[in-house]
Structures are given as structure tokens and as C-alpha cells.
Amino acid sequence: MIARWTFNLFTLISLLLCAGVVVVWADSYRGTRMFETRRADDVLQWTSDGGVAVLYWNYGPDGEFRWQRPEQRWQILGLTYIDGRLVRRKPWAMLIVPYWMPAMLTAVLPVAWIARRFRQQLREERRAAGLCERCGERVDARGSCPKCATSRTGT
Secondary structure (H helix, E strand, O other): OHHHHHHHHHHHHHHHHHHHHHHHHHHOOOOOEEEEEEEOOEEEEEEEEOOEEEEEEEOOOOOOOOOEEEEEEEEEOOEEEEEEEOOOOOEEEEEEEEOHHHHHHHHHHHHHHHHHHHHHHHHHHHHHOOEOOOOOOEOOOOOEOOOOOOEOOOO
16 A cells, blocks of 8 residues: 555656656747856856757866867767866866656656556456456356466456
């Protein structure tokens, strides 16, 4: 009972997060939104535009006199990490996240909940109609399914 309640709670939270991500995703096509936080010498910036979120941070003390071109370190399905350093400046890094990624991740639990509920309802309907819960065939007088050899309770 507690496991079901916990699953339902996490599913609801995940559904709300998914809806929030989709709203921010849709808003990203209306124009650029940017939020910035500064602490001492560090800068953390979040930008939303054109279906992607960009997390940019500039950290640490000013560096030595050298040029380091921005370099894309890795990219997986549009999730991209870039870093670099400019002349006598702090190192910086950027993480580019397409909004479809967090939307899909937060939609996993609600989809699993819907599938679980559908299977449960199908079993209940089959049980009420006197059918095998697993395959839907008529059960014999002993309560066993002739097709899949399970009892009427589905075990």
C-alpha cells in the first residue's frame, strides 16, 4: 500500500515537472529568456531560446596569458558540453540541453502509471467476464485456462 502511494506521489510530481518543462520549452520559441547569478568572481547563467536551455558558468580566478579556443568536449543526442578560456580570462563552460530530453525523462513515470492502470483495468474486466486474466480465453469449470494453463487468478 505504501509502495503504491509512493509511486503515485512520484508520478504526480513527475507529471507536474514534465508539464513545467513543456511550458518553458514552448516559451523558448517566443524569445530569449536569461537569468544570471553572480557570486564573487563566478558567474552562473541560464538562457532559454529556440528549444534549448543553455547553462553557462564562468569560474575561478583570471588565468594566464594564453588563448584557448572553445572546444566541444562531447555531444550525445543534442546534449552538448563546450568549454574554453579567452585571453587573461577565467575558464568557462557551457552545457546545452534540448528541452525534449528533460521532457522525455520526466514523462517516464506518468507513462508507466498509465500502462500499469490499463493492465489492471484489463485484468479486472477479464475477471468479471469469467475469462483468463492473462490471455482472455474462457476458463474451464475448474478455473483453469485451456490455452495458457494458468488458474483463473492469473497465477
